[in-house]
Amino acid sequence: xxxPMIEVRxxxxxxxxxxxxxHAVDDISFKIEKGKTMGVVGESxxxxxxxxxxxxxxxxxxxxxxxxxxxxxxxxxxxQMHEINERMQIVFQDPYSSLNPRQTVEDVIREPLKxxxxxxxxxxxxxxxxxxxxxxxxxERLRHAxxxxxxxxxxxxxGIARALSLxxxxxxxxxxxxxxxxxxxxQVLNLLQDLQEKQGLTYMFVTHDLSVVxxxxxxxxxxxxxxxxxxxxxxxxxxxxxxxxxxALLSAIPSTDIDHPHERIKLQGEITSxxxxxxxxxxxxxxxxxxxxxxxxQQLEEILPDHYISCCRARELNKDIL
Amino acid sequence: MANKxxxxxxxxxxxEYTSEGEVIHAVNHVSFELEKGKTIGLVGETGAGxxxxxxxxxxxxxxxxxxxxxxxxxxxxxDLLKVSEADMQKIRGKEISMIFQDPMTALNPIMRVGEQIxxxxxxxxxxxxxxxxxxxKKMLEMVGIPGERFYEYPHQFSGGMKQRVVIAMALACSPxxxxxDEPTxxxxxxxxxQVLDMINDLKRKLNTSMIMITHDLGxxxxxxxxxxxxxxxxxxxxxxxxxxxxxxxxxxxxxxxGSLPDLNSDxxxxxxxxxxxxxxxxxxxxxxxxxxxxxxxxECRKEHIELKDIGGGHLCRCCRLNEIAAGxxxxx
Numbered sequence: 001x002x003x004p005m006i007e008v009r010x011x012x013x014x015x016x017x018x019x020x021x022x023h024a025v026d027d028i029s030f031k032i033e034k035g036k037t038m039g040v041v042g043e044s045x046x047x048x049x050x051x052x053x054x055x056x057x058x059x060x061x062x063x064x065x066x067x068x069x070x071x072x073x074x075x076x077x078x079x080q081m082h083e084i085n086e087r088m089q090i091v092f093q094d095p096y097s098s099l100n101p102r103q104t105v106e107d108v109i110r111e112p113l114k115x116x117x118x119x120x121x122x123x124x125x126x127x128x129x130x131x132x133x134x135x136x137x138x139x140e141r142l143r144h145a146x147x148x149x150x151x152x153x154x155x156x157x158x159g160i161a162r163a164l165s166l167x168x169x170x171x172x173x174x175x176x177x178x179x180x181x182x183x184x185x186x187q188v189l190n191l192l193q194d195l196q197e198k199q200g201l202t203y204m205f206v207t208h209d210l211s212v213v214x215x216x217x218x219x220x221x222x223x224x225x226x227x228x229x230x231x232x233x234x235x236x237x238x239x240x241x242x243x244x245x246x247x248a249l250l251s252a253i254p255s256t257d258i259d260h261p262h263e264r265i266k267l268q269g270e271i272t273s274x275x276x277x278x279x280x281x282x283x284x285x286x287x288x289x290x291x292x293x294x295x296x297x298q299q300l301e302e303i304l305p306d307h308y309i310s311c312c313r314a315r316e317l318n319k320d321i322l
Numbered sequence: 323m324a325n326k327x328x329x330x331x332x333x334x335x336x337x338e339y340t341s342e343g344e345v346i347h348a349v350n351h352v353s354f355e356l357e358k359g360k361t362i363g364l365v366g367e368t369g370a371g372x373x374x375x376x377x378x379x380x381x382x383x384x385x386x387x388x389x390x391x392x393x394x395x396x397x398x399x400x401d402l403l404k405v406s407e408a409d410m411q412k413i414r415g416k417e418i419s420m421i422f423q424d425p426m427t428a429l430n431p432i433m434r435v436g437e438q439i440x441x442x443x444x445x446x447x448x449x450x451x452x453x454x455x456x457x458x459k460k461m462l463e464m465v466g467i468p469g470e471r472f473y474e475y476p477h478q479f480s481g482g483m484k485q486r487v488v489i490a491m492a493l494a495c496s497p498x499x500x501x502x503d504e505p506t507x508x509x510x511x512x513x514x515x516q517v518l519d520m521i522n523d524l525k526r527k528l529n530t531s532m533i534m535i536t537h538d539l540g541x542x543x544x545x546x547x548x549x550x551x552x553x554x555x556x557x558x559x560x561x562x563x564x565x566x567x568x569x570x571x572x573x574x575x576x577x578x579x580g581s582l583p584d585l586n587s588d589x590x591x592x593x594x595x596x597x598x599x600x601x602x603x604x605x606x607x608x609x610x611x612x613x614x615x616x617x618x619x620x621e622c623r624k625e626h627i628e629l630k631d632i633g634g635g636h637l638c639r640c641c642r643l644n645e646i647a648a649g650x651x652x653x654x
Contacts, residue, residue, distance in 0.1 A: 043513075044510055151598060181368050182367070182581045182582060183595040185581065186580075186592040186593070210585070252514065252515035253511055254518070254540030256579075
């Protein structure tokens with residue numbers, strides 16, 4: 001990858017809890033190329049949102065490095081922070097709680113414009129606000145509406161306009177369509193794709209919805225309990241999943257293809273605790289193929305071109321497709 | 323449909339809510355039948371009236387503001403809308419039970435989970451406390467939770483386990499009809515798969531009929547025998563699973579399929595349904611879907627459209643099927 005917009009190396013984010021240290025993001029490395037979309041999937045509690053928030057400095061990283069456009073931004077002062085905030089933005093999951101109920105649509109979108117030093121006069125700010133509303137498809141008549149007057153899809157458009165207001169390079173989309181009905185979800189997904197094309201945006205798309213992630217991503221990372229278990233080009237992941245967890249995850253999606261029901265890999269038990277985890281593969285407790293070697297720490301290994309997995313039994317289990 | 327073994331027959335069911343002087347038409351003249359041991363899926367978006375239908379059947383609508391001005395709900399020879407509240411209490415939880423959407427709020431946080439299941443059993447089966455505890459433990463084990471966790475509280479359980487407790491509670495008295503209102507929406511996919519498998523197994527074992535309320539077409543494909551597509555409180559299309567998935571005819575149903583990213587094929591852009599669902603306090607004249615429908619014509623705006631059989635029991639509420647078929651042909 002010649003020109004990554006975002007790169008993280010051995011990124012860690014731990015939280016101290018009364019029960020011990022919670023390893024929310026544990027030693028994750030990847031790159032996202034300019035203008036591309038990296039999908040991050042996993043079940044609730046796997047650390048995917050924490051990962052996004054740590055990259056854009058909403059949370060302070062515990063260890064590791066973060067690069068934006070080739071520049072190390074892991075530790076920055078207040079002034080540089082300002083610049084980072086303009087270049088990296090986030091669209092939150094819940095359009096019901098991520099907008100201030102006492103701000104109108106216009107207020108929400110203008111706030112970043114006012115804080116930035118780029119726009120000097122009120123007329124400039126007004127003009128930019130108009131542009132943004134048009135860009136995300138919010139009617140002019142809703143300019144003075146409050147969030148409670150809008151439906152979920154429109155609220156999410158406001159959230160997107162706010163994220164776009166300072167022409168960022170990189171946007172973390174944290175489950176941006178999970179709270180929306182399917183027909184509205186499709187509208188918002190199309191909008192995000194159009195914006196990416198027009199403005200050359202780089203996305204990190206965090207979601208638990210696998211069909212959405214396949215649709216929108218160029219590459220996908222699969223996370224389990226704070227660790228990266230598999231990363232691959234999006235289409236390939238669905239054709240050739242290699243990690244036992246990815247396979248189980250994919251087989252669990254209810255399919256609308258009623259003629260070809262697929263075999264489901266049944267996982268026993270539930271996600272275990274990420275507090276003070278033991279070394280070794282964290283999925284081993286639920287993995288049908290767990291062996292003695294799985295108790296050792298696992299290495300992320302490139303098994304096919306651009307297709308990495310962290311499973312010591314990968315080669316042996318995937319003999320027939322490799 | 324005369325000689326089928328019909329368990330539940332809903333006729334012309336209407337539900338209204340009154341809010342600040344406005345009448346909200348949540349459910350409009352809905353009719354369907356459900357056979358013993360079968361599952362019907364009610365599919366539609368938020369606010370389409372799916373949950374109101376289920377709550378009307380169980381008579382747990384908040385009245386007021388809700389009101390059921392008309393219709394019949396025939397269940398094993400009785401019209402549920404006419405039976406006394408005392409009789410209804412005997413039916414609820416015993417013959418008909420419901421799995422609620424959100425397991426976090428469906429359980430009493432200050433009552434041990436086992437007690438919540440035992441309570442249902444004791445009430446309906448008039449057995450001793452000891453027997454009800456024994457049976458509740460068995461139910462927990464049936465849904466894959468060790469019996470010794472009987473004495474724990476809901477906060478000690480994960481989301482998936484709480485939902486299994488809710489399911490155990492719903493199935494405790496082997497109901498003949500199960501209303502499942504988005505039972506897996508709050509769960510992760512791997513846990514969702516476990517729960518769906520479990521519901522399917524139990525249904526087979528107990529020959530329970532089920533109404534599955536969901537917005538997820540994948541779930542419909544996995545568990546339902548027949549499907550009713552609900553829009554603005556009306557059934558717009560009804561058919562067997564095969565009829566709906568192989569040959570969707572109603573423009574909204576077609577739109578729903580177009581809005582879904584497909585796991586098996588590559589589409590660059592999704593084709594969403596433009597616009598928003600109508601305001602149920604002010605439904606459009608004619609077909610409720612016409613403002614969003616790409617095929618809408620003059621007649622769609624004029625008068626109410628009837629549900630018509632378009633072959634083999636496949637019902638569709640649309641007067642422009644020929645135009646749509648022609649439009650389809652054009653796209654190909």
